[in-house]
Amino acid sequence: MSRLPLLLLSLSPLLGCVNSRTQWVEVTVTTELIAPEGLSAPVYGEWNHTWSGEGELRVPLLPFEDFAADGPGVVSTTLLVPLDGVEGLTLYAWMDLDGDGLHCAPGVTDEPAGLGEALPFPATEADVTLSLEAPCLGAEALWDGG
Amino acid sequence: MSPLSLLLVVAVSAPALAERPPPNPDPRPMGPPDPHLDALAGASEVGDWAVSLETGFPFFGARGQVALPWMGLNAVGSVNSALFTDTWALGGVSRRWVDTHRVVLSGEILVGGTIRSGDLSRRGPASQTTLRLARGHGRIVPALTLSSRHVLLTDVQEIQTAEGDIVERSRSIAWSPVASFDVGVGVCPGFAVSAGLDVPWFDPPGFSLPGAHINLIVGGWK
Amino acid sequence: MVERMITPLLTLLLGCAEEAPVYGVSFGGERLPVVDMHLHQGEWNLIPESTRRFLASRFPAPLGLIAESTAEGSLNAEGVLEQLDEAGVIQGALFAVYAPRTVGVATNEYVAEQVLVDPERLFGLGSLRLDDWNNNAEAQLADLAATLEKPGFIGIKLAHAHQHVRLDDPRFDALWSLAAATGKPVYLHTGSSPFPNTAQDAAYTDPAYFEPIIAAYPDAQFILGHLGYDFINKEVGALDTCVELAARYENVWLEPSALGSAGSDPTGANLLTAYSAMKGAGVLDRVVYGSDGPQSPGFVAEYLERSLAAMEGAGYTAEEARAVLSLNFAAVFGVEPAPL
Numbered sequence: 001m002s003r004l005p006l007l008l009l010s011l012s013p014l015l016g017c018v019n020s021r022t023q024w025v026e027v028t029v030t031t032e033l034i035a036p037e038g039l040s041a042p043v044y045g046e047w048n049h050t051w052s053g054e055g056e057l058r059v060p061l062l063p064f065e066d067f068a069a070d071g072p073g074v075v076s077t078t079l080l081v082p083l084d085g086v087e088g089l090t091l092y093a094w095m096d097l098d099g100d101g102l103h104c105a106p107g108v109t110d111e112p113a114g115l116g117e118a119l120p121f122p123a124t125e126a127d128v129t130l131s132l133e134a135p136c137l138g139a140e141a142l143w144d145g146g
Numbered sequence: 147m148s149p150l151s152l153l154l155v156v157a158v159s160a161p162a163l164a165e166r167p168p169p170n171p172d173p174r175p176m177g178p179p180d181p182h183l184d185a186l187a188g189a190s191e192v193g194d195w196a197v198s199l200e201t202g203f204p205f206f207g208a209r210g211q212v213a214l215p216w217m218g219l220n221a222v223g224s225v226n227s228a229l230f231t232d233t234w235a236l237g238g239v240s241r242r243w244v245d246t247h248r249v250v251l252s253g254e255i256l257v258g259g260t261i262r263s264g265d266l267s268r269r270g271p272a273s274q275t276t277l278r279l280a281r282g283h284g285r286i287v288p289a290l291t292l293s294s295r296h297v298l299l300t301d302v303q304e305i306q307t308a309e310g311d312i313v314e315r316s317r318s319i320a321w322s323p324v325a326s327f328d329v330g331v332g333v334c335p336g337f338a339v340s341a342g343l344d345v346p347w348f349d350p351p352g353f354s355l356p357g358a359h360i361n362l363i364v365g366g367w368k
Numbered sequence: 369m370v371e372r373m374i375t376p377l378l379t380l381l382l383g384c385a386e387e388a389p390v391y392g393v394s395f396g397g398e399r400l401p402v403v404d405m406h407l408h409q410g411e412w413n414l415i416p417e418s419t420r421r422f423l424a425s426r427f428p429a430p431l432g433l434i435a436e437s438t439a440e441g442s443l444n445a446e447g448v449l450e451q452l453d454e455a456g457v458i459q460g461a462l463f464a465v466y467a468p469r470t471v472g473v474a475t476n477e478y479v480a481e482q483v484l485v486d487p488e489r490l491f492g493l494g495s496l497r498l499d500d501w502n503n504n505a506e507a508q509l510a511d512l513a514a515t516l517e518k519p520g521f522i523g524i525k526l527a528h529a530h531q532h533v534r535l536d537d538p539r540f541d542a543l544w545s546l547a548a549a550t551g552k553p554v555y556l557h558t559g560s561s562p563f564p565n566t567a568q569d570a571a572y573t574d575p576a577y578f579e580p581i582i583a584a585y586p587d588a589q590f591i592l593g594h595l596g597y598d599f600i601n602k603e604v605g606a607l608d609t610c611v612e613l614a615a616r617y618e619n620v621w622l623e624p625s626a627l628g629s630a631g632s633d634p635t636g637a638n639l640l641t642a643y644s645a646m647k648g649a650g651v652l653d654r655v656v657y658g659s660d661g662p663q664s665p666g667f668v669a670e671y672l673e674r675s676l677a678a679m680e681g682a683g684y685t686a687e688e689a690r691a692v693l694s695l696n697f698a699a700v701f702g703v704e705p706a707p708l
Contacts, residue, residue: 019270019299026307052469057416059468059499061532062565080305085417103569104536106576124308138534138571145503204430231433265417265424265435348429355428 023083025122028076031091032129035072036112041097043069043132047079048139050088050117061139062086067093072132081122089118092139095132104136111135115142181365182330182338186289188252188278189213189220189240195366198340202359204228205344211240218242222256224274228346232262234295236274247282254278260297266349268320272297289340291326323347330363338363389453392708393693395676396686401706403697404452404460404668406555406593406625406658409443409482410474412436418564419471426631427664442662445485451662452489455669458706459488459697461522461658463555464495464515467530469565476515483520491703492518493525493555498533501540509542516552522701523591527557532567535577544585553589553621553700559597559605568600576609582617589619589700591656595642597627604638607645614651621700622646626660628674629667636674636681643675643682652684655692656700 033043046063053059064082069075072095081089094103094113104111112135118128134142184196188211195212207226214221220240227233238256245251253276260272273296280289296319303314328342344357392399412420412435424435431438441447445462452460464479465471476494483492494515496508515521524547528535535556547554558575560568571577575592582590592613596606604627614620624646626632628639646655657675661668679689698705 017271017298017300019268019301021302021304024303024305026305028308053416056414056473056475057468061499062469063567103571105570106536106579122306124306136536138532138537140499140501140532141534141537141539143500143502145500204433228430229434232430262433264433265420266432346430348433349425352425353428354430357430 025081025083026078026124027081027089027118027121028078028125029089029091029118030125030127031067031069031075031077031118032127033069033072033075033093034114034129034131034133035095036133039095039097039112039132040071041095041099042071043067043093043095044101044103045091045093045113046139047077047081048090048092049081049086050090052086054085060143060145061090061092063092063139067091069093083122089121089126089128090139091116091118091128091130092142093130093132103138109136113137113139113142115139180283180287180332180338181336181363182332182340183250183280183283183287184211184365185209185338185361185363186278186287186291186328186330186340187242187250187280188222188254188276188291189218189242190365192218196363197365198361198363200226200359200361202344203357204346204355205357205359206230214239222254224256228348231264232260232348234258234260234272234274236272238274240276249282250278250280252278260295268297268299270297270299285332287328287330287332287340289328289330289342291324291328293324293326295322295324296320297322321350323350326359328361330361336365338365389456391456391458393456393672393676395679395689395693396684398686398690399708400686400690401694401708402455402457402672403657403694403706404455404457404659404661404672405591405623405656405697405701406660407448407460407462407662407668408465408474408660409445409448409462409662410465410472410478412439412443414474415472416468416470416565422562422564442665445482445490448482448662449486449489451666451668454666455672457668457672458694458708459491461491461493461697461701463493463525465525465527465530466495466497466499467527468497468499469532470530470561470563471527476511476518480515480518480521483518487520490520491701492521493523494518494521495525496543498526498531498540501533505539505542509546512543513546513550516546516550521552522703523553523555525555527561527593529557529559529561529566529568529572530563532572534571535573535575536571536580540581544581544588547589548585548587551589551702553591555591555593555623557593558610559594559627560600562599574606574609575613576606579613582613582620586617586619589621591621591623591700593623593625593658594627594660595622595624597632597638597642599627599632602632602634602638604641607642611645611649611651614646614654615649618654621654621656621696622651623656623658624675625658625671628678629660629663629671630674633674636678639674639678640681643678643684647682647684647688652688652691654696654700656696657693 045067049062052062112132114130114132116130118126184190190213209224236256236258240254261269276293330340340361424432496512598605659671
């Protein structure tokens with residue numbers, strides 16, 4: 001066997017011009033935010049990778065981008081989501097009833113939150129419905145195992 | 147391009163553009179070659195060659211040069227690695243710019259590639275421009291080397307969109323200069339050693355530890 | 369192979385000569401023993417990639433190029449003991465960590481092995497995964513309870529910001545009850561964190577959110593780590609909240625680790641402020657010294673020096689320093705006071 005291919009193969013990393021190559025999907029998510037009757041206030045939260053990591057480092061809900069909406073209803077968001085080493089797309093959000101920018105600051109007990117998975121994913125269009133009904137719980141407390 | 151790079155491009159290319167320079171009024175004395183001077187000065191006299199093997203912290207490497215029969219140029223090949231993790235394989239040309247009894251100054255331009263493994267991995271086409279200043283001929287040769295190393299980093303994003311797949315490329319240049327000070331000693335004709343200190347700057351502006359090395363140098367002559 | 373070649377070179381260059389360790393520090397004309405309650409160890413491949421890059425970039429180059437071997441040299445018990453010896457610290461506590469999004473995982477089993485390397489000098493704090501608590505609570509609690517039975521385990525380590533759990537999360541009653549029943553104090557990271565993917569919102573970092581739990585479990589001992597320091601902006605952050613909680617609740621202890629490092633508090637002014645505030649509030653009987661080492665070569669010793677300077681600047685007496693440096697550790701964890 002000629003040694004030339006082997007030599008070229010061993011040198012190829014040095015000759016390679018690309019430092020990194022990553023895969024992404026640009027997804028437009030239609031989100032329906034449902035609040036308890038009579039409640040309306042700005043909604044904040046985060047987009048999460050539903051799963052990330054491997055082995056002992058595999059973990060649900062890794063936030064990667066903030067979410068904001070003026071209030072309950074339907075909102076459309078376009079996200080650039082990485083696909084390497086992560087799975088799924090899940091939205092966590094909460095309603096800022098007192099307008100302090102904090103989710104249930106000490107003494108506040110009524111700001112509702114919700115968690116929902118956007119489907120299908122990966123895809124360029126997805127939908128998620130979020131019921132904001134759990135007061136003062138973080139995304140981790142709403143996670144039921146997927 | 148850094149000012150040093152520009153200076154060296156001018157330094158190396160100028161002789162090719164200009165008339166051949168007049169004979170050196172202070173020519174190098176005849177006699178056995180000075181491989182340590184050749185290696186530390188970065189360029190050999192016509193027909194000479196020099197090879198150096200380097201070991202130390204953090205750098206390990208090998209470098210060879212052979213004088214070409216035109217324009218005072220030397221062909222240079224270099225493989226250098228920091229801790230066997232950050233490896234540069236480069237080739238190019240060098241030329242003595244100033245050569246007197248007191249001082250030898252040379253410039254060098256190399257191109258090739260670099261690959262760094264580990265958690266700070268990176269790879270890409272690379273260049274190195276070097277200025278070498280050595281004391282003139284003698285058994286003991288002190289030398290100062292200033293190198294400016296650049297690597298072109300190309301990051302590719304493959305994006306699925308509703309309109310189809312698109313590919314975006316972003317490019318950046320990482321700079322890692324190195325300064326070295328060596329003292330070379332001729333052991334016997336054609337063989338020398340040098341020891342030196344390195345001041346590398348791996349990922350500016352972060353702090354880098356200084357280093358030290360030993361070179362084994364061999365050389366031949368016409 | 370590479371490490372075998374590099375280590376002697378590094379040793380040569382860094383001048384790591386072997387000397388018999390001298391334990392204790394001089395303060396106020398007295399020789400005081402020192403216990404470091406906050407030490408990390410673990411395995412490099414159980415740290416997430418983004419954090420490995422973060423850590424590697426903070427090592428002095430070119431050590432970041434060989435981050436794994438650099439880190440693992442100091443992240444096992446032998447490496448930790450070397451740093452303790454260098455600093456004159458007689459005992460230390462190793463933390464188990466389950467924060468797979470941020471700082472990674474150092475399992476209870478691993479810590480148990482490391483503690484046994486020198487059981488006279490090393491203690492362990494166990495921990496547990498919180499990331500799937502709704503499905504996995506019983507198993508996690510059982511594992512923690514078994515860990516706390518093992519030799520050398522004296523407490524529980526949690527880091528809400530790293531583990532992505534709100535400080536006021538109501539789901540952990542069984543955990544607080546376990547801490548109270550076993551008499552094992554709970555160490556809590558408070559304040560922000562420079563590590564990638566940390567939950568930085570106030571609910572995850574501000575100890576004020578934890579007050580209802582402190583009040584509800586007076587038999588459980590809580591150690592507020594880092595004094596609520598804002599590591600992002602290098603400011604004292606929730607220091608006042610921590611000190612007030614310690615003043616109001618007898619089951620609150622304070623631990624001033626990491627915040628006074630050269631990187632997080634370059635001038636030392638914030639660490640001085642912290643030590644002054646704790647002395648001013650009259651809570652020095654519940655301040656426990658820790659460094660958050662080993663981090664980088666020499667860190668444990670350097671942090672101790674900076675802490676002693678802050679105590680001196682804040683006018684600590686030798687007896688107050690003795691309490692902070694060793695006696696309070698014995699008191700909160702129920703172990704024998706450290707010898708000199």
